[in-house]
């Protein structure tokens with residue numbers, strides 16, 4: 630794993646929330662090395678989505694800092710973050726359902742110089758054969774997993790250095806979740822750093838390098854994915870491992 634010198638994304642004492650007097654993220658220090666796949670875990674309402682949305686410029690940052698590749702991106706507007714190499718795939722409304730697969734990709738490619746667009750779309754089709762097989766299909770008619778892959782393909786079109794995904798497994802069956810996660814692992818192996826907010830803890834830990842656990846807007850615990858997967862205390866306290874345990878009469 631890469632060392633601290635190759636940190637690509639970081640936050641320092643980040644405080645963020647929807648209203649000025651109500652911080653949801655309450656002073657988070659976070660560091661991701663180039664090439665890592667890092668999970669953000671934690672109970673419902675812990676502030677996981679709010680944290681990544683604040684990095685993406687979609688939730689106001691009250692104080693602290695977010696940096697990407699050494700540049701301060703705290704106040705960079707959401708639509709310009711992509712020019713700095715940060716792509717964000719929100720949980721919902723991440724594709725244009727009424728447009729075709731191809732038009733979804735064309736729209737995402739709009740930010741690129743004209744002469745590069747078809748080359749990048751071809752590269753994406755090579756990476757996602759499922760999409761390549763039916764470019765004129767309406768995106769809204771795709772399965773949940775295929776939609777998620779289209780959203781990821783759209784985000785990758787500009788070759789971001791960091792891809793942040795907010796619960797890409799939401800609403801998908803376990804089989805499709807494994808397919809989506811396997812594809813994310815492949816993308817990560819090609820050099821894209823990935824930050825993944827997930828509720829699907831077990832499957833996500835299986836593909837991750839490291840995980841950070843947020844509780845009430847703060848980092849409660851962090852460690853290697855392998856270490857956290859085997860840590861019963863973490864499972865019990867934060868991941869709900871015993872939520873459904875049988876209680877003796």
Ligand SMILES: Nc1ncnc2c1ncn2[C@@H]1O[C@H](COP(=O)(O)OP(=O)(O)OP(=O)(O)O)[C@@H](O)[C@H]1O
Pocket residue numbers: 647653671672673674675676677678679680828
């Ligand atoms: N648009 C919003 N406006 C105001 N408060 C919000 C908004 N979205 C979320 N919140 C609040 O922020 C807190 C953290 O929510 P957030 O969605 O970040 O948590 P989470 O850890 O991602 O939870 P989950 O795992 O359930 O998705 C919650 O108390 C929630 O009610």
